[in-house]
Amino acid sequence: MHSFWIIFKQAFMTKAKTKSFIITTVIVAAAFFLMANLPNIIEAFQGSEEEENVLHVMDESGDLTEALQQQLQAAGSDMQAMPTDLTEEELKEGITDGSIEAYLVLEQNEQLSARYVSESANEMNSGADIEQAVQSLQTALTAETMGLDAAEVSQLFQPAAFEREAVSESSKSQEELSQARGLVYILIMLIYIAVIYYPNMIAMEVANEKSSRVMEILISSVSPVKHMFAKIAGIGTLGILQMLVFGLSGYVAIKTAGTDLSEGAFSVFGFSDVKISTFLFAVLFFLLGYFLYAVLAALLGSLVSRTEDVQQLMLPMMFLIIIASFIAFSGIGVPEAGFVTVSSFIPFFAPLVMFLRVGMLDIPLWEPLLSIAIMLATIGILGWFGARVYRGGVLMYGSSQSLKDIRKAIRLGENK
Template sequence: MNSMWTVMSFTMKNKLRNRAFVITTIVLALLMVVAANVPTFLDKFASGGGPKKIGYAVGEQADIISGLEAYFAGQEEPKAQLVPIEASGTPDEQTAALKQAITDKKIRGYLTFTENEEAGFPNVTYYSKKMLDSGTAEALGTGLREVKTEQAVKEANLTQAQLSKLFDPVQLESVQISDNANGKTAEEQGTAIGLTYVVLILLFMSTMITGQLIATEITAEKSSRVMEIIVTSVSPLKQLFGKVLGTFLVGLLQLVVIVGAAVINLALPQNQASLQSLGIRLDSIEPNMIIFAIVFYLIGFFLYAMLFAAVGSIVSKTEDLGQAVMPITLITLAGFYIAIFSMTHPDSSLVTVCSFIPFFSPFIMFMRIGLANPAWWEVVLSIGILAASVLLLGWLSAKIYRTGVLMYGKRPSVKELIKAMKAYKV
C-alpha cells in the first residue's frame, strides 16, 4: 500500500512541476474569467456609444416618425435615435443627401418609406454601410409595430376600456412538473440548462485531458525503459491505481482552479444581472444537481481513466499512442455529442436507451436529470450499471496493464494480448 501512495505522490509532484501543465491551467482559468465576463463586456460596449443615430428625410411620413420618436423617448435606454436630414429635390438627390449624412458621420443609416395600400402601412427600408445589429433591428421593428397598432386603433375608434383590454400583456408562466417537488420555474429551468452545459463540457474536457496524461506517462515510461526498473520495486497493479489516483487529484485541482475562477466572476453583481437577463440564477441551483454532477463526474472519470491506462500500457512508442486511443476518444465524443444535441428533446427513445450504456451514461443521464424528469429507479439503475462497469473495467484494465507493461515492440493484437495474459497467469 505504501508503494502505491509513493507512485501517487510521485505522479502528482511530476505533474505539478510540469511547466506546460501549470501554464495550461493558468490559461484555462483566464479564459474562464474572460468567458464569465463576456455578457458584461458586451453590455458595456453596446451601451457605450449610446443610441444608434438613424436618419430620415424631413417631411416624409410625419405621423410614423413622430410615433417612433415617442416610442424611443419612452424607453429608459433607447436603442435608436431619429435624426432629421434636410433632403429635398428628386428622389436621387434625396438619396444623395442621406448618403452624405452617413459619410459625414451624422447618422449610421437612414430610413425610407414605400407606400403599400394593401397593408395600409408603408414598407420601411433601412440603408447603411454596416449590417444592422439585432438589438437595433428589434427596437425598430417593435417601434414600427406600435405605431401601426396605434394608427389602427385610432381608425377603429375604440374606447379606453377596450384599449386597456387590447394592450394588457398576457401572463404566461412555464413550470416543469416534478414527481417529488412543486416543479421547476422558468428561472430554475434556465439555470438547469446552463449548469448541464457546463458540467457536460467540464466532464468531457477533464476526461480527455487527464486520460491522455495517464496514457502518455505510461507509454513514455515504457519507451524510455524506465518501466523495467519500476516493476522491480512496485507491482503493476499498484502502479496502475497510483497513477490513476495521482492524475485524478491533479486533474481535480486543475478543475477546482478553473471552475473557481468562473464561479467567483459569475458571482460579481454586474455578471449576476447579465445572467438574470438570460433567465439564469446561481442561487436557484438545486442541491441534488450538484450531487449528481459530482457522482457522474467521479464515476465517469474512473471509467475512462482505466481504459486510457490499459491502452497506454500496451503501446511502446509515444508516436503510436494517438492511434491507439482513437477508439476511446470516439466513444467519448459520441457520448458528449449525443448529450449536447439531445438537450432539446431529452425524453427521446435514443436518449433513454443511451443513458443506460456505461460509456454514454455519465453525459446523457446527467443531461436527463437536469432537463427531463427520469424516474428514481432509472437514475439508480444507470449509476449501478456505471459503477459495476467501472469495477469490471478496472479489473480487466489491471490485467491488461500487468501484461502490457512488459510487452515491447509493435502494439499487440487482442489475440496476442489474451495469449500473453494466459502465459503470465494474470
C-alpha cells in the same frame, strides 16, 4: 503502501509542473474573467454611444418622429429618434464618412411606410428595434383612424394566458427546466472534457515511461497493478484540483464582474434554486466516469511502446465518449426520450446521460442508484481485467497498434 504514495506523488507532481498543464489552467481561468467582463470590454472599444444611438428621421409630416420616439421608449430601446433637415444625399454621405450611423425615411399615405438606411445589412439589432417601433406606430395610427382609444387598443393586443403542463410525473415545470438546463449543460461539458483529457494523460504517461525504459526500473520494485492504480489516483486528484480551480475562477469572475450577468446571453444559464443533489450527482458521475475511462486508458497505454501509437489505440475509447456526448447533448431538448433512458444505464454512457436525466427530470432515486451500481460493477470488472493486461502489457515492447495484443499481454502477465 509507501510505494503507492511515491508513485501517486510522482504522477501528480510530474503533470502539475508541465508547461502545458499550467498554461491550460491559466488560459481557461483567464477566459472566465474575459467572458464575464466582455460587455465592459466591448463598451470600452466602442467608446461613446451617444452618437450611435441617434436615429436621424426624414419626416415630411413633422408629426411622426415624436410618435416613433414614444414607441421606442415603450419598447425599452435607448435609440433617440430625431428629425433632420439634411437631404438624403447628405445623410448618405454622413453614413459613408462615419458621422451618421443610420437614418429612417417615414412617409404616410394610405398607410405608414418606412425605409431604414445603414452602412451594412448586418446591423440587425438596431434595425429590428426600429422595425418593431414602426409597426407599433402603424397600429396606433390605424387604431386612431378607427376611433379606438388606448385602452381598447391595449385590450385588442393583450396576449392570451398560455401555460405548459406535463402529464409525466418525472417532468419538471418549464421554469425548473430553464433553471437546470444551463447548469446541466456546463457540467456535462466538464465531465466530457474530463473523461477525454485525464485518461488520455494516463495513457500517454504510461507509454512515455515504457518508451524511455523507466518502466523496467519501476516494476522491479513495485507491482504493475499498484503502479497502474497509483497513476490513476494521482492524475485523478490533479484533475479534481484543476476542475476546482476552474469552478472557483468562474464563480469569482461572475461575482466580481461589473455587469449584470443575469441578463442577456447569460440568462439561458439559470443557476438559481438548483438542488444540492444535482451538484452531488455531478461530482459522483465525474469521479465514476473518470475512473471507468482511466482504467481503460491505462490498459490501452500499457500495450504501446511509443507515444506516437497512443492516439490510434485510444480511438475506440474516444468513440465511446463522443457517442455518449451526442446522446447527452441531443437529450437536453428531449430528456424523456426512450434512447436517452436506455443509454443512461449503459456504463460507458451513464456518466453523461444519467446525469442529464438527474438534472432535467424528477426520476425515482433507484434509477441513478442502479446506474451507479452498474458503473461500479463495470469499474470493478474492468479494473480486474485491466490489471491482468497491465501486468503483461508494461513488459511488451515493439510496434503495437492493435487490440489483439491484449491476449498476448494477458499471457505474458500470467507467465511473469
